[in-house]
């Protein structure tokens with residue numbers, strides 16, 4: 001192409017490019033057109049590659065023309081880029097001006113403590129007012145404290161009642177909070193008023209009322225002349241405080257090697273109003289509070305003279321108590337991670353606890 005033709009082609013390219021980019025509003029699109037035009041393999045880029053094909057005496061002039069065109073086109077692209085960026089900035093600014101800092105924000109739902117923790121605090125509060133200390137014990141326990149010192153020697157059939165997670169270090173995950181009884185006796189000596197809330201573990205098949213991890217509160221009161229009357233009075237007081245009214249309860253004999261005599265304290269099932277449901281195994285009663293008078297052997301293990309001191313103990317099923325109190329019909333709701341169980345919402349399952357379900361306490 002001769003020099004005139006070249007100049008015409010370049011003028012056309014400039015006009016075409018100007019028209020093409022006039023409507024472009026995105027910077028990426030502009031860059032694309034720019035590389036198609038002035039880029040190495042773009043229209044102008046390729047023309048620059050033809051300089052060598054011109055006769056030697058024209059090459060200088062052709063090069064100058066092409067470079068001038070390149071400078072012009074680059075200027076056109078720069079101008080378009082500035083225009084697009086400016087438009088973007090003012091769009092951002094107008095978006096920002098619609099932000100009203102006085103509008104109320106989105107409130108995240110406020111959680112609360114877990115139902116089991118709430119009941120635990122309440123039980124702790126009741127017993128602290130009665131002068132009880134709060135003790136804790138290890139979740140990984142020795143066989144001695146979990147069984148032996150509680151009058152459950154090796155090979156005793158009572159061990160079979162508690163399906164145990166044994167560890168490879170010969171220790172176990174405590175099956176109940178009762179080990180804290182002897183630990184507390186050793187640590188403080190008599191007289192003694194102590195409760196020990198905590199997690200317990202059993203190798204259970206999980207269903208509506210059984211979990212492999214659950215919470216108990218152990219209670220222990222040792223002094224001179226402590227009798228079953230003290231035990232009953234204390235248990236009635238506890239249930240009344242937790243439920244805010246008298247709750248129907250019954251006491252029947254129960255066997256636990258570490259108490260003599262031993263009792264099962266049952267309360268009327270508040271899920272079904274005592275009519276019978278899966279939670280209460282269709283009996284209308286929930287075993288909530290096994291208890292009894294501390295066995296002399298256990299006092300001896302705790303280095304307390306059973307001729308001088310007597311005491312009562314109880315093992316309150318905190319998880320079950322929380323289910324009763326909040327009308328939760330399935331234990332898995334408490335461990336399943338469903339946030340509705342801890343956000344204050346209406347009860348999850350089971351009917352509302354009705355005041356009429358309260359009957360005479362034992």
Ligand code: DAH
Pocket residue numbers: 175176177178218219256258259262290291292293313314315316
């Ligand atoms: N540790 C017993 C269990 O988990 C419950 C228990 C029964 C605790 C009687 C006590 C008690 O303190 O006196 O099965």
